[in-house]
């Protein structure tokens with residue numbers, strides 16, 4: 001469904017060269033790799049926040065660059081890293097922004113828009129918080145608001161850059177479970193950058209490992225995530241112990 005062919009991209013001293021990848025439709029793909037390996041850059045190229053120097057990205061067999069802005073916003077939602085302060089909007093107002101790609105300036109919000117806003121808040125457990133100001137919420141609640149806004153956008157692709165940043169382990173697991181349910185029940189294709197290899201292994205169908213602007217390897221997580229990979233990509237000696245699909249990584253230096 002999403003295919004990248006022979007991408008070339010240069011920013012400063014960092015280069016992506018001849019990168020070709022595919023992201024399976026209806027599945028959850030995790031992009032992992034060390035700091036500075038190009039994970040966010042790859043996600044930004046897929047969401048058109050950045051544009052490759054050459055090569056092409058196809059979404060549903062159509063060149064990404066040929067989509068009109070609103071048309072693309074109806075197809076994919078992107079949650080960038082949570083770095084900036086959240087705005088002074090209520091939860092409902094912020095979720096409503098997800099309807100922007102469908103709105104007509106004259107008619108404003110339709111009944112259908114309102115129903116979708118209610119649905120998105122319900123799916124993410126925010127109905128009780130709808131009148132709260134977003135910046136007054138906890139980190140985990142704020143992430144749910146951002147996901148609700150993306151759901152209100154009614155896209156079939158959701159891209160997320162490090163969605164678990166700033167969350168404690170309880171909220172990390174809650175968020176991963178929410179994303180898994182969104183994928184399973186709504187069939188939304190999810191592509192996310194993750195630092196936690198254990199979540200990539202446990203919650204993703206497909207995993208891509210980036211190293212220095214290249215896809216070092218990709219495939220089924222528990223086949224990709226090996227002690228040898230940790231050595232070659234992260235340069236650590238570590239032991240991996242699986243409990244079902246969930247790995248524990250124990251570094252030798254410990």
Ligand SMILES: Nc1ncnc2c1ncn2[C@@H]1O[C@H](COP(=O)(O)OP(=O)(O)OP(=O)(O)O)[C@@H](O)[C@H]1O
Pocket residue numbers: 011012013014033034035036037038039040041042
């Ligand atoms: N605007 C820019 N100009 C020059 N270099 C940049 C720019 N943005 C990113 N880079 C460089 O590109 C490289 C890849 O960055 P990117 O953010 O994609 O890495 P990442 O794998 O997501 O890293 P992290 O895990 O630390 O978030 C890094 O070396 C970064 O310094």
